[in-house]
Amino acid sequence: MHAFSPALGNAPKTLASERRIALPTECINSLKIHQEQQQEERQAAGTGWTDNGLVFTTPTGRPLDPGNLTRRFRRLLHSAGLRTIRFHDLRHSTATLLLEQGVDLVVIKELLGHAHIGVTAGVYAHVRLRLQRQAIDTLSDALAEGDDSDEPPPSAGDCKSFGVTPDHGGCTDD
Structure with a gap:
C-alpha cells in the first residue's frame, strides 16, 4: 500500500x-x-x-480529495453517534490504545513512523504518566501483600552476602 x-x-x-x-x-x-x-x-x-x-x-x-474524505469521515462519525474528531486523531487513538495495552514504545514508534523515540515519548507522555501511576499502585499492592512478616528488613551484611550493594538499590549501609 x-x-x-x-x-x-x-x-x-x-x-x-x-x-x-x-x-x-x-x-x-x-x-x-x-x-x-x-x-x-x-x-x-x-x-x-x-x-x-x-x-x-x-x-x-x-486521487481522493482530502476535503471529501474529511466530510465523509465526519458523516460516518455522526451516523455512529460519535463525537467529531480529526481523521489524524485516529493515529493518536491507536498509539494510546497500544501503549495502554503494554506495547513497547519502540514498536509504537516504528508503527507511527517517527524517526526518533523522543517524539513518540513526548506526544504520549500523558499516557505514560497514567501507566506509571498504575504501575506504582500495582507495586504498592504487591509490597503490601508480602508485608505480613514480623522479620526486620535485611541489614547491609545480609544484603552483601547475596551480592546486593547499596548502589544497586537493594540495601542501605545503615
Whole structure:
C-alpha cells in the first residue's frame, strides 16, 4: 500500500516514513475486498481509468480529495453517534490504545513512523504518566501483600552476602 506516489509528485517526510508494517487480519481482508471492488471500477472506467498506483481512489482511479474524505469521515462519525474528531486523531487513538495495552514504545514508534523515540515519548507522555501511576499502585499492592512478616528488613551484611550493594538499590549501609 502506498501513502505516497511519485506520479502525484509527493514524497515521504523522512526515510522512516517509507516502511512496511504489519496489518491486522481484518484489515487485510477488507483490503482484499476493496481491491476486488476497485478492479470492477477499473473495468467500468475503461480508458478513463487513471492509474497512479494508489490503493484508495475515486471510481476513475484519481486521487481522493482530502476535503471529501474529511466530510465523509465526519458523516460516518455522526451516523455512529460519535463525537467529531480529526481523521489524524485516529493515529493518536491507536498509539494510546497500544501503549495502554503494554506495547513497547519502540514498536509504537516504528508503527507511527517517527524517526526518533523522543517524539513518540513526548506526544504520549500523558499516557505514560497514567501507566506509571498504575504501575506504582500495582507495586504498592504487591509490597503490601508480602508485608505480613514480623522479620526486620535485611541489614547491609545480609544484603552483601547475596551480592546486593547499596548502589544497586537493594540495601542501605545503615
